[in-house]
Amino acid sequence: NAGVTQTPKFRVLKTGQSMTLLCAQDMNHEYMYWYRQDPGMGLRLIHYSVGEGTTAKGEVPDGYNVSRLKKQNFLLGLESAAPSQTSVYFCASSVGSTKLFFGSGTQLSVL
Amino acid sequence: GDSVTQMEGPVTLSEEAFLTINCTYTATGYPSLFWYVQYPGEGLQLLLKATKADDKGSNKGFEATYRKETTSFHLEKGSVQVSDSAVYFCALTTGRGNNRLAFGKGNQVVVIP
Numbered sequence: 200n201a202g203v204t205q206t207p208k209f210r211v212l213k214t215g216q217s218m219t220l221l222c223a224q225d226m227n228h229e230y231m232y233w234y235r236q237d238p239g240m241g242l243r244l245i246h247y248s249v250g251e252g253t254t255a256k257g258e259v260p261d262g263y264n265v266s267r268l269k270k271q272n273f274l275l276g277l278e279s280a281a282p283s284q285t286s287v288y289f290c291a292s293s294v295g296s297t298k299l300f301f302g303s304g305t306q307l308s309v310l
Numbered sequence: 311g312d313s314v315t316q317m318e319g320p321v322t323l324s325e326e327a328f329l330t331i332n333c334t335y336t337a338t339g340y341p342s343l344f345w346y347v348q349y350p351g352e353g354l355q356l357l358l359k360a361t362k363a364d365d366k367g368s369n370k371g372f373e374a375t376y377r378k379e380t381t382s383f384h385l386e387k388g389s390v391q392v393s394d395s396a397v398y399f400c401a402l403t404t405g406r407g408n409n410r411l412a413f414g415k416g417n418q419v420v421v422i423p
Contacts, residue, residue, distance in 0.1 A: 301353030
């Protein structure tokens with residue numbers, strides 16, 4: 200039972216570098232989400248998708264882009280990383296809006 | 311906008327003690343309420359939920375009652391174990407075409423043997 204798989208688990212970037220975080224789910228869920236978790240801030244929604252080919256902005260979308268070309272995958276891109284994007288990133292998926300299934304997270308440091 | 315507020319600060323208590331974590335909410339309409347738990351090094355997982363006023367969600371010895379009159383959804387457990395050490399998040403969704411959850415800031419719970 201893979202559930203929600205995130206890659207990579209850890210990454211260190213230099214300011215200005217780009218990268219893509221991959222999220223894959225094998226539960227045939229329609230909805231997928233990207234959150235960031237920062238100390239004292241809880242989880243904040245970056246972007247989400249309600250189905251293949253659709254994306255929408257969440258609370259803190261600036262500096263990030265996403266794509267959902269396949270139902271099972273949801274990619275989060277950082278075009279030009281900044282130190283303020285140092286965080287733990289979580290992907291989640293769901294059938295409806297009630298029970299989310301989360302990945303184990305990606306710890307990103309931007310120097 | 312819709313939001314949840316959790317009590318400030320970590321919670322440290324001894325094994326077999328009673329645990330309460332406060333959560334209050336602000337929402338238009340009639341939200342569903344949730345508690346999620348995050349164990350060290352893992353993603354969040356749903357602990358319990360309640361979808362309407364006076365409902366009680368329960369799981370693994372934890373309980374929370376949806377109180378519309380006080381806009382609260384406090385989490386309780388009568389006798390905690392070391393394995394309950396985790397971060398606990400309160401969350402809500404309105405369910406009116408809104409497929410997003412709004413999370414509180416979370417409370418770190420540390421249970422000492």
